[in-house]
Amino acid sequence: MVQVSWIFNAHIATKMVLIVLLFLMPTVLYSSCLLSNYCMSHVGPFNVIKMLYLPRATQEVGWDSEKPGYDGLIEVANRLMMNGRSNAETAEAAVRILRSLFPPFLLELFKMLIAPIDGGKVASMMVARVTALSCQWLMGSCTVNSVDLPDGSSCTTGVFVERCKYLEESKCIGICINTCKLPTQAFFKDYMGVPLLMEPNFSDYSCQFKFGVSPPLPTEDKTLKEPCLDICPNATRRRQILEKCETVQCPKV
Numbered sequence: 436m437v438q439v440s441w442i443f444n445a446h447i448a449t450k451m452v453l454i455v456l457l458f459l460m461p462t463v464l465y466s467s468c469l470l471s472n473y474c475m476s477h478v479g480p481f482n483v484i485k486m487l488y489l490p491r492a493t494q495e496v497g498w499d500s501e502k503p504g505y506d507g508l509i510e511v512a513n514r515l516m517m518n519g520r521s522n523a524e525t526a527e528a529a530v531r532i533l534r535s536l537f538p539p540f541l542l543e544l545f546k547m548l549i550a551p552i553d554g555g556k557v558a559s560m561m562v563a564r565v566t567a568l569s570c571q572w573l574m575g576s577c578t579v580n581s582v583d584l585p586d587g588s589s590c591t592t593g594v595f596v597e598r599c600k601y602l603e604e605s606k607c608i609g610i611c612i613n614t615c616k617l618p619t620q621a622f623f624k625d626y627m628g629v630p631l632l633m634e635p636n637f638s639d640y641s642c643q644f645k646f647g648v649s650p651p652l653p654t655e656d657k658t659l660k661e662p663c664l665d666i667c668p669n670a671t672r673r674r675q676i677l678e679k680c681e682t683v684q685c686p687k688v
Contacts, residue, residue, distance in 0.1 A: 529618035550628030
């Protein structure tokens with residue numbers, strides 16, 4: 436009887452903890468969004484970049500830019516990709532930067548307790564809203580939208596970026612793919628338990644996030660086969676050296 440009672444009490448306690456976390460997790464995530472929006476309004480986007488992201492990025496790269504704000508961020512991203520790392524090493528470094536922005540317990544609890552609910556739809560809707568609210572300093576204007584899920588249903592687990600500032604300022608498909616798309620997809624899947632497919636459009640600089648949708652295999656992902664942008668500074672340097680302009684796949688993809 437004592438063992439049965441202990442198991443019953445443990446079961447009740449586990450349920451209570453789960454209920455508390457279900458209420459606490461959205462509050463924590465929403466609070467981070469409010470903090471981000473407050474900083475954007477009262478501190479300024481460049482200072483938000485400096486305070487929240489750049490210290491982690493510069494620590495990973497081992498170098499800091501002398502340029503302020505977003506220009507400095509782009510220089511650090513360029514250095515992250517071009518300092519002799521392979522594409523895989525660049526993506527892994529970007530994942531480490533993303534992980535450093537969150538308390539470890541938050542990611543672990545989210546993946547364990549929130550991600551499995553309703554086949555992942557609850558978690559996907561949550562992270563879509565948090566992404567749309569908290570990442571406009573990096574990507575520009577974006578909104579939550581409905582996307583088709585693998586089970587045939589549609590759900591508001593998408594985020595549409597109207598014109599990605601990160602891609603527009605970097606002017607580089609390699610930076611987009613290796614420091615944003617691939618590491619962000621890996622981060623959400625591996626550390627939050629939420630599949631994510633990101634579909635950047637290199638013609639109009641828009642990007643569609645699809646939370647709850649797994650990305651295709653690298654050999655089947657069309658975005659990994661895109662040629663360099665005409666305005667890519669790295670491609671321009673290469674053209675000057677080769678003296679001929681041929682449409683080739685971005686060497687860093």
